[in-house]
Amino acid sequence: MKLAELSASIAHEVSHPLTSVLTSSNACQRWLKANPPNIERALLAIERITRAANAACDVVNHIRALSTQPGVTRELVAPQSLVEEARDLMADDASRYFVRMELAVESDLPSIVVDRIQIRQVLVNLIRNGLEAMEFVPRSRVLRMSVECTDHTVRFAISDCGMGLKFPDRIFEPFFTTKFQGMGMGLAICRAIADAHGGRLFAKQNDPYGTTFELALPFEVPSLPEVVEPSGSTL
Ligand code: ADP
Numbered sequence: 001m002k003l004a005e006l007s008a009s010i011a012h013e014v015s016h017p018l019t020s021v022l023t024s025s026n027a028c029q030r031w032l033k034a035n036p037p038n039i040e041r042a043l044l045a046i047e048r049i050t051r052a053a054n055a056a057c058d059v060v061n062h063i064r065a066l067s068t069q070p071g072v073t074r075e076l077v078a079p080q081s082l083v084e085e086a087r088d089l090m091a092d093d094a095s096r097y098f099v100r101m102e103l104a105v106e107s108d109l110p111s112i113v114v115d116r117i118q119i120r121q122v123l124v125n126l127i128r129n130g131l132e133a134m135e136f137v138p139r140s141r142v143l144r145m146s147v148e149c150t151d152h153t154v155r156f157a158i159s160d161c162g163m164g165l166k167f168p169d170r171i172f173e174p175f176f177t178t179k180f181q182g183m184g185m186g187l188a189i190c191r192a193i194a195d196a197h198g199g200r201l202f203a204k205q206n207d208p209y210g211t212t213f214e215l216a217l218p219f220e221v222p223s224l225p226e227v228v229e230p231s232g233s234t235l
Contacts, residue, residue: 008185058117082120085120104147106146114197121190126215134163154218173188199215
């Protein structure tokens with residue numbers, strides 16, 4: 001990713017939690033100025049501020065890691081926990097969009113070695129796009145998420161019943177957006193993160209409507225530990 005794109009990507013990823021910080025700060029002030037002040041509500045708003053500020057810090061640190069050595073922030077993670085964290089982070093947004101989120105996770109999934117925050121960020125972005133795609137659809141709004149494993153690959157799918165893709169060939173280009181206030185960096189970052197993990201991110205149209213994004217991440221089949229001779233040479 002080039003420098004201009006990287007800066008734009010950081011701006012994109014932190015703007016969402018920063019907006020939450022502002023909204024919750026305003027709410028907090030209102031609760032404290034009320035007569036009598038509502039301390040309980042104010043404390044809840046402060047909790048939301050802390051959560052959002054932490055999310056912004058995480059994002060900055062891990063996007064920065066995109067441009068530094070690969071591998072340093074990788075850890076062994078259960079795929080189910082990644083998708084559950086992303087779903088929980090987006091739960092308030094989903095209820096604002098009147099969307100029901102459904103999650104199906106295959107049992108006995110292998111763990112994967114990934115940058116947890118980056119992959120969670122990809123899933124959060126895909127969920128947010130799915131919610132936005134259903135904003136004006138006149139049918140019941142369901143976002144289906146699934147995780148399964150085939151061919152040594154863990155596959156996350158996020159499927160909406162929204163308006164579908166108008167420009168399927170362009171959506172992964174940096175700065176391509178069809179949204180009034182969009183920045184067009186979300187999917188470009190998501191694809192860069194998928195590539196950096198040796199994985200793939202692609203979209204397909206649903207029949208009869210909507211879009212499914214699939215993030216496919218390879219996992220390594222554990223090999224037998226190497227036997228090392230006392231001299232240090234490997235057998
Ligand atoms: P932004 O959300 O800022 O527009 P993205 O890179 O996330 O940036 O998305 C680029 C474009 O891809 C969107 O403007 C939209 O046209 C299209 N898109 C992404 N996700 C979906 C979806 N789930 N359904 C329909 N169109 C989508």
